[in-house]
Structure formats: structure tokens, C-alpha cells
Amino acid sequence: MKPPPDKDLRHNAKGLREPLPSVAFLSHTAADYEFINTHVIPQQCGYRHNFVLFNYRVPGGVVSDAYRKEILTLMGDAAWFVVAVSTRAVESKWVNFEASWAVEHRSADRIVVLIIEGCDLNELSPKLLRCRYVDFREDPSKARRCLELTMPEVCSA
Numbered sequence: 001m002k003p004p005p006d007k008d009l010r011h012n013a014k015g016l017r018e019p020l021p022s023v024a025f026l027s028h029t030a031a032d033y034e035f036i037n038t039h040v041i042p043q044q045c046g047y048r049h050n051f052v053l054f055n056y057r058v059p060g061g062v063v064s065d066a067y068r069k070e071i072l073t074l075m076g077d078a079a080w081f082v083v084a085v086s087t088r089a090v091e092s093k094w095v096n097f098e099a100s101w102a103v104e105h106r107s108a109d110r111i112v113v114l115i116i117e118g119c120d121l122n123e124l125s126p127k128l129l130r131c132r133y134v135d136f137r138e139d140p141s142k143a144r145r146c147l148e149l150t151m152p153e154v155c156s157a
Contacts, residue, residue: 024080024112024154025052027098029088035116036084039140040147050154052078071098080154081106083128086117090124103127112150114143 028036033053041048052074071094075081081102089095102111103125113121113133121128132150136143148155 019079020077021079022050022153022156023052023078024050024082024151025054025075025078025098026082026084027089027095027102028053028084029086029092029095031088032084032086032116035086035136039116039136040084040114040144047155051082072101075101076105079106080110080112080151082112082114082151083124084114084116085119085121085124085128087119088117090119096124099125099128108132112147114147 026036026041036053037043041051054071054074075098081098083089083095083099083102108127108130109132111128111131113128113131115133115135115137118137134143134147134150
């Protein structure tokens with residue numbers, strides 16, 4: 001999945017690609033996709049196109065270098081990193097890979113942790129404790145409004 005087609009990648013003075021300020025990579029497990037689709041960025045959400053959701057279902061379970069490279073490119077193109085945290089996410093090698101990348105390549109103020117189920121963030125990455133978080137466990141509608149205020153560049157139509 002590529003960044004929205006109406007947005008061009010920016011390049012710095014050295015000609016290197018820079019992340020798009022209104023795009024967020026949303027790390028999640030396939031098992032949590034329905035929750036994301038229903039409560040975090042529902043289909044009718046006007047800013048859904050600003051979120052990059054990557055499909056983790058790989059035929060045969062074999063991950064190629066091209067697959068890993070695509071994930072790295074998508075994360076690099078997004079100025080924001082959002083991770084949906086659940087017990088399944090903590091156990092996912094891909095969510096762990098992406099969260100590890102994010103804490104090394106994005107500042108804490110550009111990482112948002114979505115708590116969709118109780119679990120220990122230390123198991124995913126202790127560095128995520130320094131980041132902003134939005135708790136979706138009790139009132140997803142209120143949490144979505146909080147997310148919109150946390151990431152105004154991304155959450156505008």
C-alpha cells in the first residue's frame with residue numbers, strides 16, 4: 001500500500017526523501033484489524049486515507065526481502081508512527097519489528113500508542129512508555145476524538 005496518490009513525497013536539500021507530515025503508518029496485527037476498522041479509523045472517517053495499514057497475511061508464511069523493504073519504505077514515508085497495542089501485538093514479530101524501528105527513527109512526539117487491550121508495554125518496547133498514548137478500552141468514540149487532537153496533521157479530512 002502506497003501513501004495517498006494525491007500526496008507527493010518531499011525531498012530535502014540533499015535529494016533524500018522526507019516523511020509526509022500528514023501520513024501515519026499504523027502498526028497492528030491482522031487479528032486487531034477489525035477493531036481498528038471499526039473504532040480507530042472507521043470506513044466513513046474523512047481522514048482514513050492518511051493512515052497506511054499494511055496487510056500482514058503473507059501467502060505460505062514466507063516473508064521475502066521485498067516484503068520487509070516495502071514495510072520499511074512505508075514507515076519511512078510516514079512522519080507519524082501509530083501502534084495498536086494488544087496481547088496479540090505484543091506477541092507479533094512484525095509489530096515488534098515495526099515498533100523497534102519507530103523508536104529508533106521517530107521522535108517520541110511522533111509516535112502514538114493506541115491501547116486497545118490491557119498488556120505490558122515493556123514487553124513490546126520500554127521506549128514506548130515515553131510516547132503519547134490513547135486508551136481505546138473504555139470509550140472508543142472519546143478515544144478517537146483524543147487521537148484527532150493528538151495528531152491534527154493526520155486527522156483532518
